Amino acid sequence: MNNDEMKKITNHRDFRDDEFWREIPAWKDVSREQFADHKWQSKNSIIKLKHVKEVLGSRVSEATIADIEAALKIAPMNIRITPYVFALIDWDDPANDPLRRQFLPFASQMLPNHPFYMEDSLHEDVDSPVSMLTHRYPDKVLFLPLTTCPVYCAYCTRSRIIGGSTSSIEKDTYGANPKLWDAAFEYLRNHPEIEDVVISGGDSYNLQASQIRHIGEALLDIPNIRRIRYATKGIAIFPMKILTDDNWVQAIVDVQKLGREKGKAVVIHTHFSSPREITEWSRQAMDRLFSEGVIVRNQAVLQSDVNNDVDIMTMLTRKLGYINIQPYYVYMHDMVPNCERFRTTLEEGVELEKAVRGTTAGFNTPRFVCDVPGGGGKRNIASYEYYDRETGISVWRAPEVKPGELFLYFDPIHKLAAYAQKRWAIEKERRVMVRDALSRVEPDLGSIKKETLRERFGLNI
Ligand code: SF4
Known part of the structure; x- marks a missing residue:
């Protein structure tokens, strides 16, 4: 094997470790220590269009700002982007950047909704026996204890409730209200067939350490509950929290240890969709979680011009495996509002699955699934x-x-x-x-x- 061939099969081991944020004019003097601080990341998150202009200065054109402004008038999601992700965007070519596409919409790229799109395409509200709980599969529920996230994805499947009202949509965003969680715990106690709880939202990253413990301990205390998963995009878009928010990490580690004492599984499900999201920061964050015994699995979404390419999907899969994140699912994009630009054909998904399978060990190869509209649940992509x-x-x-x-x-x-x-x-x-x-x-x-x-x-x- 020559050097080029060797490089091709080992370059998933390269992790970006330069001070890339210094390319952003407003952050050129931000030190590595500052950038590593989760409080600095939260405080400097981009949550308004004016922040985009402020931090980029002349690096962003008026036309780009106008494009985003027009998009925000019709988009169902507000803006929230951590400095980590914002600085990873290639601001010399934002139109084609896969990270920008995920978090900052351009009106010029938007397409009309499909005639059969649905606000709640997965029927999570329809299949909800009590507030904040979706019970579809016999032994599993989805628990939504909050409606905020550390970033807001332009393609969010729960855009109907997540992240506050926008110019185009009024939302009943409820944040995190622990007093309302007891009804969900009561339902789980009264349904002994349920063994598995996905804690999502919103995003578990936005739960306080005490809330991570409260939910974890309450669920592990219910005899029939055997498995819980904290769902968070955080590791992908804000790895600094894992590295510097010791209280939060300790809460996850403690709940995980409590689970082991009780013979129950406590894991994290995260959400990387592009290999560009994976850097040395991600690797170090995963080293910390892995050394503490925390299992992390990934659920990606198949998206046009983000990851619908064999080399990119293979790189994502192999990079995740290398840092001890198990690539679990790749989802066909849900048929939710304002997402046509992201969606791919089913055929693209089937072909990608074929190409990725065999590039690494089977247990590290994601299952490509379609969460069929109307609440049929996740189906293997080729099982139509x-x-x-x-x-x-x-x-x-x-x-x-x-x-x-x-x-x-x-x-x-x-x-x-x-x-x-x-x-x-x-x-x-x-x-x-x-x-x-x-x-x-x-x-x-x-x-x-x-x-x-x-x-x-x-x-x-
Ligand atoms: S992190 Fe998840 S819940 Fe939050 S906006 Fe993104 S896709 Fe939606």
Whole structure:
């Protein structure tokens, strides 16, 4: 093997360790110690457009600022970006930067919503027996104890509730209110079939150390609960907190140790989508968690011009594995508002999965899944019942989750051939295409639960 070949298979071991933040005019004199401080990161997070201008000065053009300003008038998410991520963006080419795309929308890149998009595409609210809890799978629940995050992703699947009202959408953002959590704990106590709790939101990074302990201890105290996962994008976008917020890390470590004493698993699920998010800071943060015995798994989202490329997805997978984060899932993008620019076709996902599988050990290879709209849950990407690549319609079943029901996922229209795009522009044609796809799976359309298709997609089949 020559040096170039060797480099190709080992360059996932390279971690950026330069003082990249000094490229941002306002932070050129910020020392490594300051940048490493989680309090400095929080205090200097970019939460308004005027901050973008203030910190970048002449490095950002008026046209770029105008593009962001126009986007924020229609975007469902507010801005919040840590200095760590903001400084990793290539401000010489922001339009094509995968990190900028994830956190700072440009109006010029936005596309109309798909006709069958949904505010709550995963039916988390519909499948919610008590406030803050979604109970879909027999033995697992999703617990949403807060609605804030250390960053706000432009593509958030819970944009209907996360991160406060925007110019275009009023939200019932409830922050973290521990008094309201007891009803969720009570539900879990009264449902002995539930063993698994995902603590998400919002983002567990924004829970105080005392709240991490309170939730962890309360859940571990419930006899039927065997597994809990704290979900946070934090390690990807704010690794300094792991390195310098000792109280928070100790709370996670203590809950994890308590879990082990009780024979129960306590892990972190994080959310890296681009290898560009992984630096020496991430590696050191993971070294700390790993040395404390904390298991971390990753859930990425497949996104156009962020990671829908074999080399990039392979690099993401291998870099994560190298720093002891298990690449667990890559999700097809949910069909939520204002996200068409991010979505890929199902075919792209299937092809990527094929290409990535075999590049590293199986346990470090992510499962590519589609969380099918309407609450069917996560399905293996190739387990559709039918997929028409021309119309972009796929049909799914979820026998253990919602027996007897059919679910639909739709490729983004702008990625279809021109004649298919024309068909999608005509409402009657949409119904014909959907009817055809459903009949390939269920020839007797009379047996399909039409009310659910009407509720989900407004479809009269
Ligand atoms: S961190 Fe998660 S919950 Fe928060 S904005 Fe991003 S995707 Fe949404």
